[in-house]
Amino acid sequence: MEFHHFSSFSLILQSLIIIILISLILKLGRKIFKTKCSRAASNNLPPGPWKLPILGSIHHLIGDLPHHSLRKLSQKHGPIMHMQLGETSAIVISSPEMAKEVFKTHDTAFSQRPRFVAVEALTYGWSDLAFSPYGSYWKQIRKICTLELLSSKRVKSFRFIRMEEVSRLLRLVSMNIGSPINLTEEFLNMTYSITARAAFGEKTKDQDKYVSIIKETLTWSLALGVSNLFPSQKWLHVISGVKKKVKEMHRTSDRVLDDIIASATRNKDGDGYSSLLSILLSLRENGHVNRGR
DSSP: OOOTTGGGHHHHHHHHHHHHHHHHHHHHHHHHHHHHHHHHHHTTSOOOOOOBTTTBTGGGGTTSOHHHHHHHHHHHHOSEEEEEETTEEEEEEOSHHHHHIIIIITTTTTOOOOOOHHHHHHTTTTOSTTTSOSSHHHHHHHHHIIIIISSHHHHHHTHHHHHHHHHHHHHHHHHTTTSOOOHHHHHHHHHHHHHHHHHHSSOOHHHHHHHHHHHHHHHHHHSOOHHHHOTTOHHHHHHTTHHHHHHHHHHHHHHHHHHHHHHHHHTTTTTSSOOHHHHHHHHHHTTOSOOOO
């Protein structure tokens, strides 16, 4: 996975060290207490690279693309490895066998997700399937996804969307033979287009706006910034400008989604197929979707 703006990471790290030293002075007592309380539990963690105080294992990711650095570290520490990224404790899996254990055999134990600030805004307090805490609410939305949204029949009904978007990409490539093409960007655009059309219906300007918000949110979520490395330090989110930016994205997301939902309500089945949004609206009208947590 490529982290955005990684080439300027060394500069960010220098600023981060200064900020965190201030935070350390203010929070030192609490840190010591937490360290003592969690020391017994940390003995059960997998092996991993050596750590710096406060920053953890971040320095091991400097100087190379993150996935390259992780591959080198996994060759040394094994297919299951622990890395401390600021406050975030991460388990790195680098083999198919271990991935099966995490995603299938022991999926419930690994169901919790990091509390990233940008993701909180986009998912309205982690109310989606991917980031919602494991519990009755998560089971309810998983059931809706399994039976109504992502069933085999439903996925097959969107086949023509996938074919059209893949054809569009192939035409773009054929029209630019001999010229450089950013395939990473184009594959992402194709994925976003397929997802937006299946979720909301035929493409509109509102969908393009929402896709832009998703892209921006992913950029903030994947970056090794203050908000992701130290999610509990709310004051750092303020002085770094993250909180202000996230509020702006949240307001824009609200406005765009309101327009999309209003349009879908006015034009039910207007696209000749049932989008995921139209299905959810129908379920809500019939009382099958619980609005509460």
